[in-house]
Amino acid sequence: MPWRRRQPPVAERFAPVVDVSQLPVMEFDGVIVGGGGAGLRAGLQLARSGLKTAVLSKVFPTRSHTVSAQGGITCAIASEDPDDDWRWHMYDTVKGSDYIGDQDAIEYMCSVGPEAVYELEHMGLPFTRTESGRIYQRPFGGQSKNFGKGGQASRTCAAEDRTGHALLHTLYQNNLRAGTVFLNEWFAVDLVVNQDGAVAGVVALNIETGEVVFVKSKATVLATGGAGRIYATTTNAMTNTGDGVGMALRAGLPVQDIEMWQFHPTGIHRAGVLVTEGCRGEGGYLVNKDGERFMERYAPNAKDLASRDVVARSMVQEIMEGRGAGENADHVLLKLDHLGAETIHKRLPGIVELAKTFAHVDPVRELIPVVPTCHYMMGGVPTNVHGQALTQGAGSGDRVVEGLYAIGEAACVSVHGANRLGGNSLLDLVVFGRAAGLHIEETMRQGVAFRAASETDLERAGARLVRWDHSVGGESVAKLKEELQRLMLVNFNVFRSGERMRASIHQLAELRERIGQAHLADKSRVFNTARLEALELDNLLEVAEATAIVAEARTESRGAHARDDYTERDDENWLCHSLFFPGERRVAKRAVNFAPKTVDTFAPTARSY
């Protein structure tokens, strides 16, 4: 068969890559940066309301990281248990967050959750079904009935072990139906912030043609997902480089709780690829090299379904105490073989595929080698429940950043606090994607104008493109990236120590210097992925440095943040969010919301499972 060549795209072939004074302009009511679950849910809301909406994504939407989500979406739809109650889900989420999740936001998410999940079903999401035809729900970690007193709950709605795929494709399909405008394979470089501190849109690069455009909008939504790629091994897609967080930081905006990184207990040893917590939900469990089910010692009640931070720490402890499996005694094993071939193939078909491909084991007969692996960024751009981005005003109260929203993993609303419960991210995406959409709709109805942006504002947003295009000589992007990822893996893992973190902060400052001098060797125009990787490296650095500085500053152990020099939770000083301000690299505190509207406050207590 012929390999057909195509004519070069028609844009000026050898135009300089950016001349910000002459940027072409595109105008939309709302532009959503990111076509994952969060971005597509928001896009759908806006497109259905008739607003001129664009979803701009660096990958074709169904290739976004949401597609990898396996286990399910947690929500009290009372299918497995007719008595289930969203308040129980709320209790679990607050406890899981180690009490720094905002209770008003968690209340909102858990109470409107069922509506958002039913909507997905009505849109066509092929959920697995129970005998009575309802949506199948499986047990997940940290779930309980009756406020922790009624034993394990089954609350995670699943489409086999491919829930993210099913959810993302369904949302994409419904956006096609609604007529959303897609700018696929466009890369957002930076926010355009005007002199009033309001966001006027983004400067973006059309990857295929190399053209740079000012995408002007009345509301800009960051839905850029996580940044797991700051670590050398991670369950995250290669595209999870924290671009939205990087953009916010470069715009001088704060990020919240960025030190909180979830390590998932069951990343496949070496490959980093995830096997879902649903494996343990379906009855699988972890064993050490002696075949002992060690979680019985660490969490006598919930055992393998304790919260992720708890299980991850227990695993590392086993390994450190010499009970790890394998030649280097550096992992533990996930046992599923007792579940029987039928259950495994019916409930976990994707896991069988992944285990065979990446661990060379058939889980029907063999154990899967696993280690805690970087998985989820609890922190992000702070927002209110409408998804509006927040900063601090003069009197250090919250102030809305005009024109900017953030949703999904890139945001910190905060429903996950210091530790996210499994299945709560997908719920977060659809609940707050929808909420942001609704708020933008309402704002537009009241009338908003485009915000003015000066040439200087645009120049600032395009500056990174110019910097990389002018680079001559210097270290390679690949090498610097690897160094950064190693540094983070070693020093900001499941257990952290003050001394090593302080040393890392210096190393990161050095890396910043070196990245500033690094070399983009390929300056071509058409589908230049080297340029994208350079731009992504800037973002990785922003996220890594913020992580390091705040992690060092939070002198306690809470949720996913465990220090060997401050081993206890310190509610007196740290029952609060952290805020990182990029300009002066300052760490501040922000109050957690303890005032839900319809239920009593869940007061912090010692957390045990």
Add this chain to the structure above:
Amino acid sequence: MRISLYRYDPDADAAPRMENLELDIPGVGDLMVLDLLERLKAIDPSIAYRRSCREGVCGSDGVNMNGRNGLACTTPVSEVARRGKLTLRPLPGLPVIRDLVVDMTQFYRQYEKIKPFLQNEDPPPARERLQTPEDREKLNGLYECILCACCSTSCPSFWWNPEKFVGPAGLLQAYRFLADSRDTATEERLAELEDPFSVFRCRGIMNCVSACPKGLNPTRAIGKIRTMLVERGI
């Protein structure tokens, strides 16, 4: 390891060329083709290809490896290399943008054409629509498609009629909605497929089945649509 890599940058090359590269990899071991590409790219950053999840679910990195279509991230080098040699080309039949990156517009257009969304105008209940496990089972082997285009770009009927023949991927999705007990647009869907090209250009060559990295069977789905069309005609 000797790699022969398809290179083409429309701004620099008058025509595509094959570049021969050597990579020293002690014991190919677990290495996937994507890992190999990543190593090549660390040396020559100008090599262009798509990739994202690196675990076979996002469908970005469909490429042609020693003549076979598949996903670079889940294909072990040891499985496709022959005598230490590997030829990497973009997916055939679609216009090449650069190196291994093809223009998927035509592929997506065929997908959009089959109205890939659930249609049911009855007002939904307050909760979910019910579906029996048996009815749900009918969607297995269909909904898992990752739109990687490995099948359609290995299909001669699609190569020659990419505007008119929906192609295996699109038809698999067409059947996914025809098979869904919740979808009520069966009649309209079939009406749009009954012309001589959309479905009937399939010649049963079955390249799609051997190309699909997710083990799906578009030919079987096409057969089911044919049967529905024929029954409808009677």
